[in-house]
Amino acid sequence: MKWLTLAALVAPSQAALRFGCSTLTIQRLDPLVEPGKAPSAHLHQIVGGNAFNATMSGDIGEQGTCTTCTFSEDFSNYWTAVMFFKHPNGTYKRVPIMQNTALPNGINGGMTVYYTQQDFNSNGNVKITSFKPGFRMVVGSPTATKSSIPGLKFVCLETKGTRFPELNDFPSKPCKGGIMTVHHFPSCWDGKNLDSPDHQSHMYNTVKEAFNPAGPCPASHPVRVAQVAYETLWDTTQFNNMWPADGSNPFVLSFSDSKGYGTHADYLFGWKGDSLQRAMDSSCMFQACENGRPLKSQAVNNMNKCTVKNMVNEDIDGWLKFLPGQGADNHDMSGMTGMKQ
Numbered sequence: 001m002k003w004l005t006l007a008a009l010v011a012p013s014q015a016a017l018r019f020g021c022s023t024l025t026i027q028r029l030d031p032l033v034e035p036g037k038a039p040s041a042h043l044h045q046i047v048g049g050n051a052f053n054a055t056m057s058g059d060i061g062e063q064g065t066c067t068t069c070t071f072s073e074d075f076s077n078y079w080t081a082v083m084f085f086k087h088p089n090g091t092y093k094r095v096p097i098m099q100n101t102a103l104p105n106g107i108n109g110g111m112t113v114y115y116t117q118q119d120f121n122s123n124g125n126v127k128i129t130s131f132k133p134g135f136r137m138v139v140g141s142p143t144a145t146k147s148s149i150p151g152l153k154f155v156c157l158e159t160k161g162t163r164f165p166e167l168n169d170f171p172s173k174p175c176k177g178g179i180m181t182v183h184h185f186p187s188c189w190d191g192k193n194l195d196s197p198d199h200q201s202h203m204y205n206t207v208k209e210a211f212n213p214a215g216p217c218p219a220s221h222p223v224r225v226a227q228v229a230y231e232t233l234w235d236t237t238q239f240n241n242m243w244p245a246d247g248s249n250p251f252v253l254s255f256s257d258s259k260g261y262g263t264h265a266d267y268l269f270g271w272k273g274d275s276l277q278r279a280m281d282s283s284c285m286f287q288a289c290e291n292g293r294p295l296k297s298q299a300v301n302n303m304n305k306c307t308v309k310n311m312v313n314e315d316i317d318g319w320l321k322f323l324p325g326q327g328a329d330n331h332d333m334s335g336m337t338g339m340k341q
């Protein structure tokens with residue numbers, strides 16, 4: 001009995017979260033890399049809490065009043081670049097986002113967010129520490145010239161359930177079911193800094209392919225935090241019949257990247273109080289964490305209702321002459337150069 005009690009006291013974390021968040025907003029803001037700038041350099045798709053703004057500081061969990069995520073105590077913001085189709089005639093069209101499989105029906109775009117522990121199927125046996133209020137991080141870089149981070153992937157979807165093979169860059173042929181982008185963040189923290197000048201060096205990446213067990217954390221970054229990952233499903237299917245005659249990939253990320261080497265993602269922690277730590281210390285998996293066991297959750301219609309106002313008024317949905325912010329001379333023109341149909 002004594003042994004059992006001791007085992008219970010040192011019980012490892014057991015939870016794994018997988019949940020949907022609908023689209024909060026699609027606009028040129030980046031409170032992490034370009035705080036205060038409206039517009040920021042390139043277009044992002046953002047999910048999560050409605051405290052999202054050009055500048056964000058303090059405890060975000062105490063600032064939001066709604067969230068587009070299933071877990072209603074999660075006011076974090078999660079974002080990535082946006083995908084565009086470049087037509088052979090030179091104009092760009094934004095690729096719509098579709099909801100993932102294995103999530104409740106009706107989620108408006110958005111992404112699937114994971115906070116896993118050892119790997120996809122197993123909870124592992126290490127204590128998982130929650131992020132602290134004010135914590136933020138970036139994975140990947142829009143200026144990368146080769147694919148070098150194992151957790152940043154593209155998947156050519158046959159159906160919404162396709163997961164392999166994972167590609168380091170854009171698929172080289174039309175994909176019947178769309179394209180999925182996957183972003184795995186590092187999960188080893190230095191235990192001190194909520195951020196760092198490059199938004200990356202307070203973290204250490206031990207990610208391997210897919211959801212395989214990550215390596216151990218190094219002494220420089222000894223604190224194991226949850227393995228955060230995003231999946232975004234881009235509905236490229238309507239463009240497959242406009243694939244260029246020379247066979248080249250027509251899809252680009254919103255900073256003019258047609259290789260995909262610069263794929264990156266941003267995370268700004270905003271779980272209310274100790275909710276994320278409580279979840280990590282519990283033993284729930286995926287949907288079983290909902291309905292107060294131990295996390296409060298909400299229905300899809302409430303997720304879809306949460307939104308923020310558009311602070312950068314520009315056309316992002318027409319056939320655009322330039323990608324938003326990537327125009328011939330400056331940002332301010334990009335709203336006017338869109339070729340509205």
Ligand SMILES: *[C@@H]1O[C@H](CO)[C@@H](O)[C@H](O)[C@H]1NC(C)=O
Nearest residue numbers: 050051052053054055308309
């Ligand atoms: C965003 O920030 C601006 C400037 O600080 C502020 O005036 C505005 O109320 C904020 N918007 C939201 C939705 O919080």
Ligand SMILES: *[C@@H]1O[C@H](CO)[C@@H](O)[C@H](O)[C@H]1NC(C)=O
Nearest residue numbers: 087088089090091319339341
């Ligand atoms: C480019 O092609 C799209 C799709 O057919 C069309 O809607 C758009 O008007 C074209 N733009 C130009 C400049 O030809």
